[in-house]
Amino acid sequence: MPVSELAQMECIPCKGGTPPLKGEALAELQAKLGNDWQVIDEHHLVKKFRFGNFRQALDFTNRVGELAETVNHHPDICLSWGKVEITLWTHKIGGLSETDFVFAAKSDTLLQETP
Numbered sequence: 001m002p003v004s005e006l007a008q009m010e011c012i013p014c015k016g017g018t019p020p021l022k023g024e025a026l027a028e029l030q031a032k033l034g035n036d037w038q039v040i041d042e043h044h045l046v047k048k049f050r051f052g053n054f055r056q057a058l059d060f061t062n063r064v065g066e067l068a069e070t071v072n073h074h075p076d077i078c079l080s081w082g083k084v085e086i087t088l089w090t091h092k093i094g095g096l097s098e099t100d101f102v103f104a105a106k107s108d109t110l111l112q113e114t115p
Helices: 023-033 054-071 098-113
Strands: 038-040 044-050 076-080 083-088
Touching: 023 098, 044 098, 054 076, 054 083, 054 098, 083 098
Parallel strands: none
Antiparallel strands: 038 044, 044 083, 076 083
């Protein structure tokens, strides 16, 4: 599966005072992202990932954690047996920014690399 346009972009830190994405701009990024990511209340992105066992879910969680540290953008991650749920939003602006969508796309790329 080819790497998406969003996954190739950089996660750029958002400055406070920038308005969160709404309406058409939000819908366009959601369409580009796809892959079962859901926009909830125009405020955050959520996706549930499924794995065959706890080890695979843990490995994926660790990869997402490393990405978060590298780009300084930190999602909420819920890990359980065979499942990982990622929730993203930009805390500084209290909603979604382009960086959330870029991080989500990069997370999907990490999924392809998880054994």
